[in-house]
Amino acid sequence: MKTTMLKPEKLQPGDKVATVSLSWGGPRVFPHRYEAGKQQLEEEFGVTVVEMPHTLSDPSWLQNNPQARADDLMQAFADPSIKAVISTIGGDDSIRILPLLNLDVIRSNPKIFMGYSDTTATHLACLKAGLVSFYGPAIMAGFAENGGLFPYMADSVHKTLFSSAPIGKVAPNNEGWTVEFLDWADPENQSRKRKLTPSTGWKFLQGKGVHRGHLIGGCFEGLDWLRGTDFWPEPEMWQDAILFLETSEEAPSPNEVLRGLRTYAAMGILKELSGILFGRPGGHVQPEQFEEYDKVISQVISNEEGLSDLPVITQMDFGHTDPMFVLPYGIQAEIDCDEQQFTIIESAVGETGKRERELEN
Numbered sequence: 001m002k003t004t005m006l007k008p009e010k011l012q013p014g015d016k017v018a019t020v021s022l023s024w025g026g027p028r029v030f031p032h033r034y035e036a037g038k039q040q041l042e043e044e045f046g047v048t049v050v051e052m053p054h055t056l057s058d059p060s061w062l063q064n065n066p067q068a069r070a071d072d073l074m075q076a077f078a079d080p081s082i083k084a085v086i087s088t089i090g091g092d093d094s095i096r097i098l099p100l101l102n103l104d105v106i107r108s109n110p111k112i113f114m115g116y117s118d119t120t121a122t123h124l125a126c127l128k129a130g131l132v133s134f135y136g137p138a139i140m141a142g143f144a145e146n147g148g149l150f151p152y153m154a155d156s157v158h159k160t161l162f163s164s165a166p167i168g169k170v171a172p173n174n175e176g177w178t179v180e181f182l183d184w185a186d187p188e189n190q191s192r193k194r195k196l197t198p199s200t201g202w203k204f205l206q207g208k209g210v211h212r213g214h215l216i217g218g219c220f221e222g223l224d225w226l227r228g229t230d231f232w233p234e235p236e237m238w239q240d241a242i243l244f245l246e247t248s249e250e251a252p253s254p255n256e257v258l259r260g261l262r263t264y265a266a267m268g269i270l271k272e273l274s275g276i277l278f279g280r281p282g283g284h285v286q287p288e289q290f291e292e293y294d295k296v297i298s299q300v301i302s303n304e305e306g307l308s309d310l311p312v313i314t315q316m317d318f319g320h321t322d323p324m325f326v327l328p329y330g331i332q333a334e335i336d337c338d339e340q341q342f343t344i345i346e347s348a349v350g351e352t353g354k355r356e357r358e359l360e361n
Contacts, residue, residue: 005132005214005330006110008084010349011161013046015083018076019139020052022069023091023118025059026140030184034088037144044154045162047084052076055088063093070100073122077109084161087115087122089140090248094121094222098231103129112161112349114326116319117141117248120218124231127216127329132348134160135218135244135318136326146182147193150323151175160326160344164351167344170325172201173317179249179282194322197287200315205294206302207311207337212345213274214330217244219319221252224260227267238272242333246279246319254289258296265305275311275335276301277327277342282320290315311335313342 011017019038021027027034034056038049052072054062062069076085098121106129113126114134126133137143137153145153152173159167176196182189216237217223223245226232243264247257264270281293294314302308313335318324328348335342 004130006107006130007132007348007350008110008112009352010164011045011047011084011112012352015047016081017041017047017049017084017086018052018079018082019049019055019086019088020069020072020076021055021057021062021088022073022097022115022122023094024089025057025062026089027056028058030140031056032187032190033140033144033184036190037139037142040145040149041086041139041143044149045157050082066093066096067100070097073097074102074105077105077111080109082111084112084114086113086143087119087138089138090115090117090119092118094118095225095229097122098125098229101125106131114138114161116324117219118222120222121226121231123218123329124226124233127233127237128231132328132330134326134328134348136160137324142322142324144190145322146190152317153323153325156325160328160348164347164349166346167328167331167348169341169343172199173323173325174199174201175323177280177317178322179284179320202316202342203294203314204337204340205298205312205314206308207275207335208309209338210334210336211242211274211311212332212334213240213242215244215327215333215344216241216329217277217327220245220247220257220260221250222248224263227263238269240274241272242275242277242335243269243273244277244279244318244327247282249283249320251281251283251285254292254296257293258300261297261300262304265300270301270305270307270310273310276313277316277318278312278314279319280315280317280321311337
């Protein structure tokens with residue numbers, strides 16, 4: 001990758017974290033769910049959560065006012081007292097705020113930005129601005145986990161956002177995973193833990209040896225919407241990259257994944273990569289169906305494109321599955337096919353005050 005990415009400063013207890021609603025106005029619809037996420041974030045990490053002017057606004061109003069959503073994000077980045085920005089929840093129209101963003105504001109005020117799903121659109125804006133951002137839990141889906149945070153997720157957030165040391169080996173979750181839906185409209189469900197499916201680890205689908213590259217990716221459907229826009233990554237961003245992909249709770253079929261991968265092949269992207277990571281299929285997909293996804297992935301990458309040496313790991317713990325680990329955009333990672341290990345080999349955040357010292361010098 002030719003572009004040098006800006007790393008935000010690490011978080012510390014006592015820091016102020018802003019929440020933004022960049023798509024759906026979920027906090028107004030399910031305020032108890034939002035408050036649970038806010039409280040669990042504050043209690044686990046010792047930060048102070050603040051809302052931007054329209055974070056809690058009516059979802060219909062937010063839908064009709066993408067400028068307000070964009071303004072919230074810009075205000076959060078421009079405010080020096082705010083050290084991180086976290087999406088409240090996904091949706092399906094974050095793409096509408098992209099033309100309204102000022103990338104100079106993001107570039108000039110590098111700070112942690114995190115979310116997943118439809119927030120993929122804003123991650124690509126940060127990528128275009130040259131800022132490392134974080135594909136990870138949102139306030140209402142992740143931090144608001146029923147009955148308390150999953151330790152696996154909390155540990156990943158600590159290592160990724162609160163430490164300037166190299167993140168290191170990322171191990172598969174072995175405590176069980178879930179995509180169980182408990183209706184957020186019933187506040188009593190908030191204290192009811194979701195049922196866990198036993199973890200069987202990740203699947204190293206193909207590849208040999210050790211491969212390194214910078215991380216880039218997001219939600220499979222969200223990325224598809226962005227093709228052809230000014231925010232689609234430049235060709236050099238794909239060179240030697242490790243592409244991470246995951247499917248949403250709408251559960252696109254294996255055939256849809258096959259066709260999407262063929263599009264990446266036609267664009268010349270697959271042949272440029274150092275590796276591919278696939279999250280565990282989201283939504284109502286049953287474990288016995290995972291093999292169907294693996295088959296179409298192999299069909300495109302190995303059989304059709306002849307990339308049998310390209311490392312591919314599937315059924316990983318990120319995206320629309322819980323608990324999830326955090327993936328930082330633009331940061332170097334390593335896939336060791338022989339040892340069946342995935343490692344993020346550098347830090348994703350810098351020391352507090354480092355940027356100010358650099359500017360002074």
